[in-house]
Amino acid sequence: MFKLPDLPYDYDALEPTISADTLHFHHDKHHKAYIEKTNTLAEKAGLSGKSLEEVVREASKTGDKTLFNNAAQAWNHAFFWPCMAPGGKSCTGQLKAAIEKTFGSVDEFKDKFVEEGVGHFGSGWVWLATGSEGLKIISTHDADDTLVKDGLFPLLVCDLWEHAYYLDYQNDRKAFLAAWLQHAANYFFAEQQMFAADGKGEGFKFGAPMASGGGGKEAPAEQPRV
Template identity: 55%
Template sequence: MIKLPPLPYAYEALEPAISAETMRTHHDKHHAKYVEAVNKLAGEAGLDGRDLEAIIAGAEARKATKLLNNAGQAWNHAFFWDCMTPERGAPGGELESAIGETFGTLEGLRDAFVKEGADHFGSGWVWLACDQGRLSVLSTHDGGTLANRPQTPLLVCDLWEHAYYLDYKQDRKTFLERWFDTVANWAFAESQLEAAQGRHEPWHFRMAA
């Protein structure tokens, strides 16, 4: 079975961008429910005991949509927690150069990221990813994930209403702007870029039992 990973910081650490109330509800209720569903459905599909990436691959092969959606959500949320930090920073080094090559400036990336997320219809995720050495911004619907995909995800932000509604109501755009400006974990994104370059293994769901 898989386990719910703990947050890498305190519930209140991302305030004022994201409230402790939102983090408690998001992690302890929503993420926990996805993990619970994965364990139940994986057992029914004969995939119990595998790591989450293997469960996602198995669900895709079996066209087990309900398991795939819940497994994608479990993976995306765990990745999302690591994409945020209370230590505000800015991209540097090779990541800064890669951003410049694709988007011109950090502001150019911000504009593309916020627009992609704000314009996304319905629930889903907005990603900064690296594919064959070049950065891109894209979104996935519902439980769509970049786990086991050719692109290496560098950052993701949750577009489901439970990620922001308590703090921002329907104003997803302002949530995305504050998220990008104040809690995006650029050190993590830089590590993922190094993984995309083959310098070490990329992030994996780390709480498989």
């Protein structure tokens, strides 16, 4: 069974960019529901004991859409939480150099990220990813993610589902994305992901599943609380 991961910061730590009310609603209700449904569906599919990454890929491979939607959303949200940090983390070092090489400047990257997110119709996610062609910005619909896209490794993601921002920004997705990139995005985490993609260090992985009886112990969280 998979366990809902704790946030790596307090609920009010991202204010005013993201309110404590939004994080309680987003994490404690939405993410928790995806975890619980994944546990039920993965057991029925005979995937108990598999990592969440394996469950997502197997569900995609077999065409089990219901399991894929819940498992991928469970993973996407777990990856989303460390993509944020109180006050954000500055874009510096090798990540900044890579962004400048690809997009011209950090500001131009932010503009393109916002443009991709605003232009995405409906629910989904907007990603900064890397691969054989270098950095790229993509968006995915609904639960779709980079785990099932060959040659792509996620560095940073922002949630485009309305529950991620509607309490704070109503229907102004553009304002949410601009504020998120400026004040909440964790570029240090993104740089560590970039290093992992290059074989230098360990990339993000969801915590190991617990025994079905609940007596197991989840693997340590990837990110320390800040």
